Amino acid sequence: MEILIKASKRDSKGTGASRRLRRAGTVPGVVYGGEKEAVSVQFDHKELFLQFRHEAFHASILTLELEGKKESVLLRDYQLHPVRNTIQHIDFQRVSATEKIHVKVPLHFINAEVAPGVKLGGGIVAHILTEADVSCLAKDLPEFIEVDLSALEAGHSIHLSQIKLPKGVEFVQLAHDNDAAVASIAIPRGAKAAAADDAEAAE
Known part of the structure; x- marks a missing residue:
């Protein structure tokens, strides 16, 4: 468009x-x-x-x-x-058609509701980054980048290196050996306390 x-x-x-x-x-x-x-x-x-x-x-x-x-x-x-x-x-x-550009592109998070850390662990998704710097030719610039959270477990994070990028696009941070975390699933304190109580009761 x-x-x-x-x-x-x-x-x-x-x-x-x-x-x-x-x-x-x-x-x-x-x-x-x-x-x-x-x-x-x-x-x-x-x-x-x-x-x-x-x-x-x-x-x-x-x-x-x-x-x-x-x-x-x-x-x-x-x-x-x-x-x-x-x-x-x-x-x-x-913008030149032949020179790579550096642009901040928004991240769109999908499938948070089916992530094991949310569905089974009662966790809450924390968005650490909402946009990321990419390098590409003008013709390859994506409007946004999807981050699939469907496999994310509670207490774990998803990093830049785990995100699938369109052809011709790369994360600037990865090129500088910075595999930053993008999102994580934290377990609420109340859920942790309840889990500890359940464990004690089982003993």
């Missing part, structure tokens, strides 16, 4: 100019990277925010239309207003 964002060039720069743009319902931004120079741009806040609130906007290759020309970009940085939750500024990076 193509996510299209429309921009126009921004001539006025500086804090005062940006403040005036925001008051007029416009978001100042920058597009940079590749072999072209950085360009100051602006977006309609309402149109941009409709796209921005979707998860895919933050971890997908986006199509930026500027002066009738389209190019592939990635969201790289943004600032939100602390109270109004409006976008104050936004940065996009141009």
Whole structure:
């Protein structure tokens, strides 16, 4: 699914100019990277925010239309207003079809309800990571990565090396020998105490 964002060039720069743009319902931004120079741009806040609130906007290759020309970009940085939750500024990076990119991709956890640690052990799933850094070509970038918890036992964790990745995608942390834990199943204290009581009663 193509996510299209429309921009126009921004001539006025500086804090005062940006403040005036925001008051007029416009978001100042920058597009940079590749072999072209950085360009100051602006977006309609309402149109941009409709796209921005979707998860895919933050971890997908986006199509930026500027002066009738389209190019592939990635969201790289943004600032939100602390109270109004409006976008104050936004940065996009141009994407090359032949160079690998590093992007944080959301993790979607599935089958927690059938995990032995939950179903049989009464455990609670703890999400240690909710996103992970991946390296891949733009065409291979997944919108999200599924983490299957169906075999996870109580007191155990699932690590990056145990997650099945799409072809052409790799975890950046694994490339640096960091096999981080992604999720675990903890046994609640009450359940531990009950199990200990049952063991004593059996004796």
